Amino acid sequence: MKKTIFAFSSLIIALLFLFKLSKYSYLSGNLNIELLISIVALVFFCIGIYINKKTATSLTIPLKTGNxxxxxxxxxxxxxxxxxxxxxxxxxxxxxxxxxxxxxxxxxxxxxxxxxxxxxxxxxxxxxxxxxxxxxxx
Amino acid sequence: MKKTIFAFSSLIIALLFLFKLSKYSYLSGNLNIELLISIVALVFFCIGIYINKKTATSLTIPLKTGNxxxxxxxxxxxxxxxxxxxxxxxxxxxxxxxxxxxxxxxxxxxxxxxxxxxxxxxxxxxxxxxxxxxxxxx
DNA sequence: TGGTTTTTGGTACTTTAGTATGAGTACTTA
DNA sequence: TAAGTACTCATACTAAAGTACCAAAAACCA
The missing domain is CATH 1.10.10.10 (Winged helix-like DNA-binding domain superfamily/Winged helix DNA-binding domain)
Structure with missing residues (x-):
């Protein structure tokens, strides 16, 4: 399952890279809004996963140390x-x-x-x- | 597993859609970039949480009656x-x-x-x- | 129909779990 | 320092849990 997530994440990152490349080929030297948006999207996507994992694990895994x-x-x-x-x-x-x-x-x-x-x-x-x-x- | 793939595929489609959207706004130069970015951030934040929750539950709940x-x-x-x-x-x-x-x-x-x-x-x-x-x- | 598996239930026994009570030590806090 | 709490351990007991072995219906299947 984690492999799938990793694979898809890689795919998305690759996609972003391709967009960046295509952007350079079209209009070079301008502010890249698309790149900015993709970075924001990716970052918040990761934040969403991270936060959810944090809250989920803190509920189900107090373990020997925490909670x-x-x-x-x-x-x-x-x-x-x-x-x-x-x-x-x-x-x-x-x-x-x-x-x-x-x-x-x-x-x-x-x-x-x-x-x-x-x-x-x-x-x-x-x-x-x-x-x-x-x-x-x- | 299928859910994960579906979710990621949707994510990629959403990404492409957003790129298209940003391109339009870039060309017209009217839409508020900051607003767009915040919407993207929020959407992907939610997507991140959703995907994480999906994968988490699909891992912990294998079956009930069958198998x-x-x-x-x-x-x-x-x-x-x-x-x-x-x-x-x-x-x-x-x-x-x-x-x-x-x-x-x-x-x-x-x-x-x-x-x-x-x-x-x-x-x-x-x-x-x-x-x-x-x-x-x- | 005969053979097999499942399901049911018993007796007798050993082991583990759980309760009740008391008591000493250590560490913290008012 | 006294009170409180957490931790430790013991004895003695009762109640479950688990084992071993047996046996007989009931369901299933070729």
Missing amino acids: TGKLDELGISKREYEVLQHVVQGFSNKEIGEKLHLSESTIKTHVSNLFVKLDAKRRTQAIQKAKELKIIVG | TGKLDELGISKREYEVLQHVVQGFSNKEIGEKLHLSESTIKTHVSNLFVKLDAKRRTQAIQKAKELKIIVG
């Missing part, structure tokens, strides 16, 4: 969120404990706290809720 | 898939049994079979695998 907004609202701490990420990936409490160098009971505590904050009864439900709230990647 | 191809490959039956859908939604075996008017042990059987077919040890892992295989909505 503490929703997490703060829910009262989910850093460690809890870290555990949640592992729960979503399908690890057991024991496995998560090993990965984070914590005991299984600690993981259980974190998971239980997550259930309260996410209003879930099971970890599968917690996964679903977390996805609905867009605090994890789906 | 029996992958299910056949994995050897997942209709009933098993039905159970899987409920597992993903965070229901317990008991709840799924009640919803589908089946006993809990039947659900357990289906779920266990799903684990083999999805190469998963836990239901959370099965959810993850099903998502990777894009046989369920994420």
Whole structure:
């Protein structure tokens, strides 16, 4: 998909170049309005994509570093969120404990706290809720 | 993918159209250049957002009901898939049994079979695998 | 019609998940 | 410094989840 976008972008840029060339052949030495417009178009096109991607990713990909907004609202701490990420990936409490160098009971505590904050009864439900709230990647 | 190509093609056509428009205005020398540029900027800004949103959604929403191809490959039956859908939604075996008017042990059987077919040890892992295989909505 | 797959369900068992409670440590803030 | 919060871990328990094995209808298909 990204290849397609890249290919088409290249095509557009090539088009702009051709227009520029044809412009020079017709009227040389004048202000090139068409070139200006194409540059503006391209730039704003990219800005549109960029901004959309920014907002989209900030909603769906808070990841390990960013978007503490929703997490703060829910009262989910850093460690809890870290555990949640592992729960979503399908690890057991024991496995998560090993990965984070914590005991299984600690993981259980974190998971239980997550259930309260996410209003879930099971970890599968917690996964679903977390996805609905867009605090994890789906 | 087709949507992307269509969108880009439209973009190129729009570009050509704008070039033609600018040429007319250049020849007549009447139209406000600044206005034209701002319109172009706005339009392409929106196009950028639109395309990005299109590609983003087409990536995250593969299917809902259909695509029996992958299910056949994995050897997942209709009933098993039905159970899987409920597992993903965070229901317990008991709840799924009640919803589908089946006993809990039947659900357990289906779920266990799903684990083999999805190469998963836990239901959370099965959810993850099903998502990777894009046989369920994420 | 006979064979195959699907679907259903059971028992018995082990493992994991989840709850409740308490408690110590560390770090921050009023 | 006291209060609060986040983090850690433990025990003891209950509830689900999951495994293994079996068996019998029901649907499907050649």
